[in-house]
Amino acid sequence: MNPIAIGVFIVIALLTLGSGIMVVTVRNIIHSALWLIASFIGVAALYLLMEAEFLAVVQILVYAGAVSILVLFAIMLTRQVTGEGVRVVFERWWVALLIALGLFGVIVPTLWKHGATWEEAAKLAQVGPAPVEGAANSLQVATATEIGRSFMGEYLLPFEVVSVLLLMALIGAVVIAYEERTRRRRVLTLAEELALKKRGIVEPRDAEGAVMPREAEGKVILLDSEQA
């Protein structure tokens, strides 16, 4: 690496780490989610620095664009968590510390052991395009083509396991949402509400104006599932 690249790396790494630290120290939970997005983008910049364009773009697409937005969504739909009174340090902080240290202890020796091999692979990649066949160039994973080939070749089993996991999550989400939906009444449009009022079927409301449970009313409006 030339000195400019190292300088850029240090700046990006510091920014990423800084935002990571902000994520866990800021008291406002929305701010912490926003810092998380910043650190995701920093990681994408690191990928870009390693010339893994595809990985960088996917990092932004999936993590900065979708996952963090879901986090924000979940926070905003949950009441009373955006306040400032959130505690940062809990009693069992040492468990988190142990896990972090363990991960560190796995990653650093791996880098120590395989760093030389990866450097050589990178050099090979710079000299010329490696032969495309099979596992010979599995270390030089940068473009979408290479990633696709290794998914469908060398790493087929992990790939399939992950897809089954994602499928399970998908089906689980559908099941939960479906059960929730069958129990819930559809929100009436204004026209339907007016039509109901005209026919003398008035929605029962409690003192705060919220719709009361249907059982309280003589003329009950039910869902399909409840009729059955």
Next chain:
Amino acid sequence: MADALTQLGFASWLSVLIASIIKVTLILVGGSVGMMFLTWYERRSISYMQDRRGPNRVGPQGLLQPISEAIKTMTKEDATPRDADKIVHFLAPVVMLGATVLSFAVIPWGRMFPVDLNAAVLFVIATGGLHSIGMMMAGWGSNNKFALLGGMRGVAQLISYEIPQVMAIIPVVLMTGSMSLQKIVEAQNDFAGLGWYVFSPVGLLGFALFFTASLAEGERTPFDIPEADSEIIAGYMTEYSGMKFAVFYLSNYMSNLAVCFITATLYLGGGNGPGVDALGGIAGGLLSLIYFLLKSFALFFVMVLIRATVPRLRVDQLMSFAWKFLLPLVLVNILSASFWVALLRWDQQWPKLTEWFGAPSTADATNWGRLAIAIVLTLLINAGAVALIMRLTNRNVQKHLYTTDEELALGLS
């Protein structure tokens, strides 16, 4: 450009830096001037569609109207609500505009490519997805319930429509065999510059789906739920005024422009057209730029036309349109695209198949027999899928749009 500067005697890093600065400046200036022109173009054309004249006082045909409006917004007071989250409120328009400008980095201007990224197609979608962060920040940071509602609506919409949008591109990537926009443009240069993807059944359906999903991503009118002015004032922009509001406006129009550019590049052949290759050199480049801009502005005109004719969707209609209409069609389109690729280029993609069935006589797209089979097959699949889904949707709409008296009395489903 960097090479030319190096020859002039600049150091290599300096020439790269200067070339990048020139490119960035061109993109920024071109983007904002294009946006000013677009506002005028949209207002004038929508006025004629609504039987009025539109802005025609400032400058010839009202062309200078955007400039007077820019001066007006810049001199307005920049107000921040007292209880707003000041930093988030300030950063939201910055994030929005930054995401939009980033997507301009990979857009090919005719035959000129500012940056030829390997994953350029995905890059455009990814930067579009960053919009939702800006929206969320604006909605939450304003400390206003209408802003928060708008932000929520906007983010839900963007996340839902990102999926059909990304998957509508897969057929193009399959047919090209690459995600680089330069390669995609080159692949549409057959048949004297008219081998655009939109002329194949797969590309036609993909074009319609991608453009529709992009309308939702750009919050254009049938999908302008996040800023529905008759329901929630101006959505996430409610608490913005002056320059910050102008920045939101700018980023909205620039992202609409980017959508038109990308659609023209992916499906309408970018800068390809008859005569570009024959002219060659600088003249050919200019002609391709003219073709490209013509196609993009024609697409923008379609956007304006849709805005003038189609009413806004309801939120539940919006979601069911994305998940029950666009998504199945997009999946079918990917299927027929794989048939298309398999029929036209199996020898390139799968050497094994050539081993088993023998090599086809020629491999390029001008093999008429294979082309005919591919067109008929994909047309059958796509037309069948569209007809089926339309029928199902119609039945569904019939069931849900109108509530009969019996249903009202018995219960609403």
